[in-house]
Amino acid sequence: MRRAIGLMSGTSLDGVDVALIETDGETVRVERSHNGYLEPLGPTGYRAYSDDDRALLRQALIDAEAVTERSERPGCLPEAEDLVTRLHAEAVENFLAENGLSAADIDVIGFHGQTVVHRPDQKMSVQIGDGAALSRRLGIKVVSDLRNADIEAGGQGAPLVPVFHRALAQASGFTDSLGILNIGGVANATLIARDGTILAFDTGPGNALIDDWMRERTGHALDDNGRTAARGRPDEPLLAWLLIHPFFSRKPPKSLDRNWFSHKLAGQLSTEDGAATLTAFTARAVARALDHASDPPTRWIVAGGGARNGELLRQLNYYLRAEITTADAIGWSSAFLEAQAFAYLAVRSLEGLPITFPSTTGVSQAITGGVLARPEG
Ligand SMILES: Nc1ncnc2c1ncn2[C@@H]1O[C@H](COP(=O)(O)OP(=O)(O)OP(=O)(O)O)[C@@H](O)[C@H]1O
Ligand SMILES: CC(=O)N[C@H]1[C@@H]2OC[C@@H](O2)[C@@H](O)[C@@H]1O[C@H](C)C(=O)O
Structure with a gap:
């Protein structure tokens, strides 16, 4: 078993998630408490972005639209990349200190970086963040750039977490069809x-459109527990029109860039109705996943920040017509599942094990990925 730290900075631009797990790249070490409940896999940490950090990252997403070759760093991208590397380094340093650990206790770090470009049709996905610099500063091996090998081989480069989901489902003893x-x-x-x-x-979209809508209309970063959406009514004709987008009928595997849909689609609606419509858009887009399921899940486990949106969960419950539990409710971690996944992926990469598969990214055969950096260079 290796001890690995995973680092994730997601499309919500909220901060850096840190998680430690123990794995051999196949199985994940889990502990059960006396009542069979799964214990957390390992300690976790979080480094929130400040408003200034977030503003720079938002600008980076805009400046990145000019990228035509994946090594290009136009506009503020060099500054944003330095920031991403530095904040991830600080996040790990704080995490180690808080948990009484040192660099020598950690075998590898899986460093996702910040996605600024994701255009699989143009064979390009760019995550900013310098794995080599992070490795030198921390004195720990770092695996980064985990999407590119898949993209180069014709895959979507996303999602990467499914192989970890399966390992966790196996460790938890799920045998029925699961989403x-x-x-x-x-x-x-x-x-x-x-x-x-x-x-x-x-x-399809998750929380991004809801967040953008709330920020523009109310100045709040999110719709806490979906309260605003719960007071509104979805605009059904607009929803029907949004769901006609060819992305939803396209056969999977498929991946989406954060900017493919915009909250501006709900432009003229009241704050409440717009939030309700965008929340329903997320839920109904998820329900479309059932069109592609050969063995529709009897149970769904919901993770990510959206698991804290009660109105979204209520709608999912209605449209998915299956048992829905949050990851936290079964002893998984809603907030840190992706960071844990990147720890797992880093170990798989070190072991030369595949991280993407024809059924997860559309790549023609299962392949490994990631670029390894060592502290000594
Ligand atoms: N209390 C809450 N009520 C409603 N929504 C919430 C709440 N807490 C978090 N969220 C939503 O979750 C989002 C953060 O989710 P998460 O951290 O899973 O995203 P991410 O990892 O950045 O994204 P991705 O998985 O796309 O890379 C917030 O931007 C917000 O929309
Ligand atoms: C290109 C990119 O960063 N995609 C993210 C994004 O956020 C969620 C979804 O879109 C997923 O495809 C992916 O992240 C997770 C961690 C993944 O690759 O599994």
Whole structure:
């Protein structure tokens, strides 16, 4: 078993998630308490972005639209990349100190970086953050750039977490058909059939449009527990029109860039009705995932920040017509599942094990990925 730290900065631009797990790259070490409840896999940490950090990252997403070759760093991207590397380094340093650990206790770090470009059709996905610099500063091996090998081989480069979802489902003893839904800025689902086969894809927008709508209309960063959406009514004709987008009928695997849909689509609606419409858009887009399921899940586990949006969960419950539990409710971590996944992926990368599969990214054959940096260079 290796001890690995995973680092994730997602499309919501809220901060850096840190998680430690123990794994050999196949199985994940889990502990059960006396009542069978799964214990947390390992300690976790979080480093929130300040408003200034977030403003720079938002600008980076805009400046990155000019990127035509993946090594290019136009506009504020060099500054944003330095920031991402520095804040991840600080996040790990704080995490180690808080948990009485030193660099020598950690075998590897899985460093996702910050996605600024994701255009699989142009064979390009760019995560900013310098793995080599992070490794030198921390004195720990770092695996980064985990999407590119898949993209180069013709895959979507996303989602990457399904192989971890399956390992966790196995460790937890699930045998029935299962859906695992991660609702971050974008939402992605992993469908695990009873025979163990997985199908994974981005379902559509997650929280990003709701956040953007709330920020523009109210100045708040999010719709806390979906309270605003719960007071509004979805605009059904607008919803029907949004769901006609070819992304939803396209056969998976498929992945989505954060900017493919905009909150401005709800432009003229009241704050409440707009929030209700965008929340329903996320839920109904997830329900479309069932069109692609050979063995529809009897149970869904919902993770990511969206698991804290009660109105979204209520709508999912209605549209998915299956048992819905939050990750936290079964001893998984809603907030740190992705960071844990990147720890797992880093160990798989070190071991040369595949991280993406035809049924998760559309790549022609299962392949490994990631770029390894060592402290000594
Ligand atoms: N109390 C809450 N009520 C409603 N929504 C919430 C709450 N807490 C968090 N969220 C939503 O969750 C989002 C953060 O989710 P998460 O951290 O899973 O995203 P991410 O990892 O950045 O995204 P991605 O998975 O797309 O990379 C917030 O931006 C917000 O929309
Ligand atoms: C390109 C990119 O960063 N995609 C993210 C994003 O956020 C959620 C969804 O879209 C997913 O495809 C992916 O992240 C997770 C961690 C993944 O690759 O599994």
